[in-house]
Amino acid sequence: MANLPTPLVPLPRLGHALGAGRLWAKMDAETGFALGGNKVRKLEYVLAPPMVDGITCLLTAGGPQSNHCRVTAAFAARHGLRCVLVTNGGPEGDPTGNALLQRLFGAELVVVENRSERAARMESVTQELLAAGETPLVVPIGASTPLGCLGYASAAIELCEQIDALDDGCTETIVFSASSSGGTLAGLILGLALLERTDVHLFGVSADAPADELDVVCRRLAQDAAVNLLETTIDPEIVPFKSIDDQVGDGYGVPTPESREATELFGRQAGIVLDPTYTSKAAAALIAHLRGHGIHDHQRCVFLHTGGAPGLLA
Numbered sequence: 001m002a003n004l005p006t007p008l009v010p011l012p013r014l015g016h017a018l019g020a021g022r023l024w025a026k027m028d029a030e031t032g033f034a035l036g037g038n039k040v041r042k043l044e045y046v047l048a049p050p051m052v053d054g055i056t057c058l059l060t061a062g063g064p065q066s067n068h069c070r071v072t073a074a075f076a077a078r079h080g081l082r083c084v085l086v087t088n089g090g091p092e093g094d095p096t097g098n099a100l101l102q103r104l105f106g107a108e109l110v111v112v113e114n115r116s117e118r119a120a121r122m123e124s125v126t127q128e129l130l131a132a133g134e135t136p137l138v139v140p141i142g143a144s145t146p147l148g149c150l151g152y153a154s155a156a157i158e159l160c161e162q163i164d165a166l167d168d169g170c171t172e173t174i175v176f177s178a179s180s181s182g183g184t185l186a187g188l189i190l191g192l193a194l195l196e197r198t199d200v201h202l203f204g205v206s207a208d209a210p211a212d213e214l215d216v217v218c219r220r221l222a223q224d225a226a227v228n229l230l231e232t233t234i235d236p237e238i239v240p241f242k243s244i245d246d247q248v249g250d251g252y253g254v255p256t257p258e259s260r261e262a263t264e265l266f267g268r269q270a271g272i273v274l275d276p277t278y279t280s281k282a283a284a285a286l287i288a289h290l291r292g293h294g295i296h297d298h299q300r301c302v303f304l305h306t307g308g309a310p311g312l313l314a
């Protein structure tokens with residue numbers, strides 16, 4: 001599914017504007033399939049041929065602007081599967097952004113009032129699908145399963161190959177990425193722990209959950225994938241990793257003055273599109289870090305762009 005490797009691009013103008021010369025973007029917005037983003041890497045494993053063999057229908061859940069639902073629906077369309085999405089909120093008026101694309105890909109929507117109702121509704125829809133003779137595959141929210149993590153473990157390996165080839169004299173890399181259901185950061189932790197890389201410092205910028213919760217989820221998921229899929233153990237603590245929740249503002253999907261500024265800056269200084277829910281908040285954290293601490297001579301900074309651009313057009 002994914003167009004790999006995604007490019008690691010220098011952002012000299014943006015770096016200059018932020019007083020940090022060595023700024024790069026790892027463009028996972030360009031994984032390609034159905035407008036790309038981080039979900040493509042995870043679903044490449046979760047929806048790999050052996051997983052969907054004999055399946056007639058995909059069932060998953062998310063918010064009305066879920067990128068994960070968009071990519072799942074596109075996969076179903078490509079492979080001739082039925083797709084049912086349990087979404088909280090919407091549709092009001094004409095659908096836009098990801099909600100528009102989910103419908104374009106032919107997904108059927110089951111709307112619940114709020115996020116807390118999604119899991120129970122997924123269960124009841126599963127029973128309804130089974131009763132109707134379907135063989136459904138339930139894709140957990142965000143595809144943040146141990147299997148989905150493998151997509152980001154291999155992304156970590158890919159990123160390390162790219163930074164090692166830079167030959168810029170830097171010995172440490174600071175990576176900022178958006179984080180929500182935890183699979184992206186868990187996969188990165190797994191990949192870096194397997195490589196025993198202690199020179200890559202990860203900051204997972206929360207879109208919603210408290211940082212301490214997200215820390216636990218990510219480390220646990222990384223270990224779970226190592227033990228149950230790779231039959232090894234890792235020491236997730238060797239990877240410098242920290243979740244940050246000071247960009248959440250008024251909540252999930254609600255822009256803040258800092259995330260708006262980040263969207264403007266990335267647009268004007270780098271021609272990069274950020275989304276209001278995830279990447280603009282991760283970029284705001286990166287900007288705050290660079291303005292507050294700068295970067296040392298031995299460091300470079302990488303913004304992992306996890307996609308989501310349709311959300312800006314919603």
Ligand SMILES: Cc1ncc(COP(=O)(O)O)c(C=O)c1O
Nearest residue numbers: 067180181182183184278306308
């Ligand atoms: C564009 C974008 N960035 C980041 C994330 C967060 O990734 P994860 O759920 O793996 O933590 C998501 C997922 O919800 C997303 O859609």
